[in-house]
Amino acid sequence: xxxxxxxxxxxxxxxxxxxxxxxxxxxxxxxxxxxxxxxxxxxxxxxxxxxxxxxxxxxxxxxxxxxxxxxxxxxxxxxxxxxxxxxxxxxxxxxxxxxxxxxxxxxxxxxxxxxxxxxxxxxxxxxxxxxxxxxxxxxxxxxxxxxxxxxxxxxxxxxxxxxxxxxxxxxxxxxxxxxxxxxxxxxxxxxxxxxxxxxxxxxxxxxxxxxxxxxxxxxxxxxxxxxxxxxxxxxxxxxxxxxxxxxxxxxxxxxxxxxxxxxxxxxxxxxxxxxxxxxxxxxxxxxxxxxxxxx
Amino acid sequence: xxxxxxxxxxxxxxxxxxxxxxxxxxxxxxxxxxxxxxxxxxxxxxxxxxxxxxxxxxxxxxxxxxxxxxxxxxxxxxxxxxxxxxxxxxxxxxxxxxxxxxxxxxxxxxxxxxxxxxxxxxxxxxxxxxxxxxxxxxxxxxxxxxxxxxxxxxxxxxxxxxxxxxxxxxxxxxxxxxxxxxxxxxxxxxxxxxxxxxxxxxxxxxxxxxxxxxxxxxxxxxxxxxxxxxxxxxxxxxxxxxxxxxxxxxxxxxxxxxxxxxxxxxxxxxxxxxxxxxxxxxxxxxxxxxxxxxxxxxxxxxxxxx
Numbered sequence: 001x002x003x004x005x006x007x008x009x010x011x012x013x014x015x016x017x018x019x020x021x022x023x024x025x026x027x028x029x030x031x032x033x034x035x036x037x038x039x040x041x042x043x044x045x046x047x048x049x050x051x052x053x054x055x056x057x058x059x060x061x062x063x064x065x066x067x068x069x070x071x072x073x074x075x076x077x078x079x080x081x082x083x084x085x086x087x088x089x090x091x092x093x094x095x096x097x098x099x100x101x102x103x104x105x106x107x108x109x110x111x112x113x114x115x116x117x118x119x120x121x122x123x124x125x126x127x128x129x130x131x132x133x134x135x136x137x138x139x140x141x142x143x144x145x146x147x148x149x150x151x152x153x154x155x156x157x158x159x160x161x162x163x164x165x166x167x168x169x170x171x172x173x174x175x176x177x178x179x180x181x182x183x184x185x186x187x188x189x190x191x192x193x194x195x196x197x198x199x200x201x202x203x204x205x206x207x208x209x210x211x212x213x214x215x216x217x218x219x220x221x222x223x224x225x226x227x228x229x230x231x232x233x234x235x236x237x238x239x240x241x242x243x244x245x246x247x248x249x250x251x252x253x254x255x256x257x258x259x260x261x262x263x264x265x266x267x268x269x270x271x272x273x274x275x276x277x278x279x280x281x282x283x284x285x286x287x288x289x290x291x292x293x294x295x
Numbered sequence: 296x297x298x299x300x301x302x303x304x305x306x307x308x309x310x311x312x313x314x315x316x317x318x319x320x321x322x323x324x325x326x327x328x329x330x331x332x333x334x335x336x337x338x339x340x341x342x343x344x345x346x347x348x349x350x351x352x353x354x355x356x357x358x359x360x361x362x363x364x365x366x367x368x369x370x371x372x373x374x375x376x377x378x379x380x381x382x383x384x385x386x387x388x389x390x391x392x393x394x395x396x397x398x399x400x401x402x403x404x405x406x407x408x409x410x411x412x413x414x415x416x417x418x419x420x421x422x423x424x425x426x427x428x429x430x431x432x433x434x435x436x437x438x439x440x441x442x443x444x445x446x447x448x449x450x451x452x453x454x455x456x457x458x459x460x461x462x463x464x465x466x467x468x469x470x471x472x473x474x475x476x477x478x479x480x481x482x483x484x485x486x487x488x489x490x491x492x493x494x495x496x497x498x499x500x501x502x503x504x505x506x507x508x509x510x511x512x513x514x515x516x517x518x519x520x521x522x523x524x525x526x527x528x529x530x531x532x533x534x535x536x537x538x539x540x541x542x543x544x545x546x547x548x549x550x551x552x553x554x555x556x557x558x559x560x561x562x563x564x565x566x567x568x569x570x571x572x573x574x575x576x577x578x579x580x581x582x583x584x585x586x587x588x589x590x591x592x593x594x595x596x597x598x599x600x601x
Contacts, residue, residue: 022395022398022400023400025391025395026392026395026396026400026406029388029392029406029410030406030409030410032468033409033410033412033413033468033472034409036413036424036425036428036468037412037424039424039427039428040424040427043427051433052433055437055438055441055442056428056433056434056435056437056438057438105320105321108317108318109317109318109321112314112315112317112318113318115314116311116313116314117311118311118314118315119311121314124318124321124322124325127325127326127329127330128321128325130582131325131329133525133577133578133581133582133585134329134333134574134577135528135529135550135570135573135574135577136529137529137549137550137553137554137566137569137570137573138332138333138336138570138571138573138574139328139329139332139333139336140553140554140557140570141335141336141339141348141557141563141566141567142328142331142332142335142336143328143332146328146332165324165328168321168324172321196313197313197314197317198313222415225417226416226417226418226419226420227417228417228418228419228531228532229531229532233558243417243419243420243532246419246420246423247419247532247535247536250423250536251535251536251539259427259430259433262423262427263423263424263427266420266423266424269417269419269420270416270417270420273415273416273417274412274415274416276415277411277412277415278408281408282404284411284415285407285411285476288411288414288473288476288477289476289477289480
């Protein structure tokens with residue numbers, strides 16, 4: 001069935017015109033995808049005077065890190081001028097638990113749903129699946145009320161809880177589908193040996209779950225780091241992550257925009273997911289195809 | 296072994312109890328938070344709620360008001376235009392790139408890494424970068440004019456008629472890689488006999504890619520389309536960052552309408568009715584075809600195994 005490893009189709013022996021066309025198109029596409037990032041980097045390294053007079057694509061005549069320094073610790077959001085620095089810590093404070101909880105709970109859910117088919121398991125699964133389609137706007141106000149009633153509105157635990165709840169369906173799906181491919185005999189054997197719910201999970205399934213854990217962690221971490229809407233509503237002033245701070249820095253400027261500083265701030269906000277992306281390599285690709293195709 | 300109790304001795308329903316207990320938080324969240332929230336929102340859309348929710352039932356009046364509002368009409372048209380072009384653009388470019396990457400080319404990993412990179416970014420980041428590129432005084436327009444093409448126009452963001460297309464451009468830049476990766480996974484699973492079969496018939500390779508392969512990887516194309524349409528219907532961050540809904544109200548979208556009604560105009564009735572319409576739209580556009588496909592799949596799977 002799977003011919004993934006076998007090169008397909010007629011293999012061109014020599015460099016033909018169509019071969020060149022392919023590379024040209026791919027090269028142009030690469031320019032399209034890279035150019036904005038290139039412009040972002042060089043703009044962040046230019047002084048404003050050079051931005052006003054020079055060409056957008058031109059390499060900076062003099063490289064300065066002033067814009068980076070200002071973006072990091074001096075940029076203003078309204079009256080507060082602390083830069084994007086507080087957001088970095090907040091983003092980590094939100095994204096790390098916002099990754100761990102959904103992954104752990106999702107793993108347990110996936111395990112319970114694939115091996116312990118209790119009554120109503122299918123219903124729970126279907127509801128989880130359906131909930132991924134519902135626009136978040138439907139839940140915003142009821143959630144604000146519930147969070148306010150429980151004192152969680154605008155707190156760190158509150159935003160972490162929101163992230164966990166809304167990403168559970170995805171992580172559950174990932175783990176359920178992964179465990180669905182684990183041979184049933186493995187589970188039955190552990191049962192016959194007297195394994196209970198938790199012991200089978202910890203001793204039998206967790207040790208073989210490394211690939212899917214990596215995939216889930218990468219997806220979750222970039223997802224919660226990049227989130228804007230939830231943080232805007234539920235994180236509160238003290239816990240604003242980088243996306244929210246960045247948006248208020250960029251949109252609260254009057255008069256001429258300080259594009260070099262904006263680009264530096266944007267780079268700072270994009271840096272962590274980009275590092276994760278380049279470090280994870282093929283895992284990120286696998287995450288997207290696993291997350292999408294098996295859903 | 297410690298902790299391994301004699302679970303087999305328990306009655307069946309009790310043996311499964313730990314699984315149910317372990318899933319209680321999830322079940323609680325789905326049933327209480329999501330179902331309650333959804334019902335509450337739908338109910339509130341039939342009331343005259345403003346700043347605070349009330350139970351004063353007024354039938355469909357909020358919906359009449361909603362569809363009578365210019366802002367909402369513009370928002371609906373915009374999301375339709377954005378959605379069609381964004382999904383179409385991502386799928387078309389994504390498919391072409393996936394096909395080209397599947398030709399045993401050199402540096403496949405490098406190209407794929409470049410094409411997918413923007414998918415790891417936040418829409419906030421994408422929006423800010425593209426807003427800068429679209430800046431009429433210093434952005435691409437100025438740069439190209441500087442090179443001598445004085446008539447060059449790239450001021451889409453500042454013109455009412457074109458601002459929505461600037462959003463589409465930024466969106467396509469961000470999400471094409473996602474569609475590409477999904478469709479590439481599909482191409483890798485295509486039965487290679489197709490090439491022998493079509494070669495015998497003398498069919499040109501590109502024709503196969505245009506007429507045959509899309510049908511063969513339809514599930515992947517559908518998956519990508521579903522994911523992209525979910526993104527399109529919920530589009531919010533990109534708009535806030537790039538245009539703030541402007542110039543004028545030319546780039547307002549439904550998700551922003553809901554947020555503005557909630558947090559700026561304190562009009563719960565309007566916010567909840569708009570959210571309900573969004574829900575309906577997703578159910579019809581994404582949910583229904585998806586359910587049909589699922590049903591057909593499970594039926595044919597069952598039929599095939601018999």
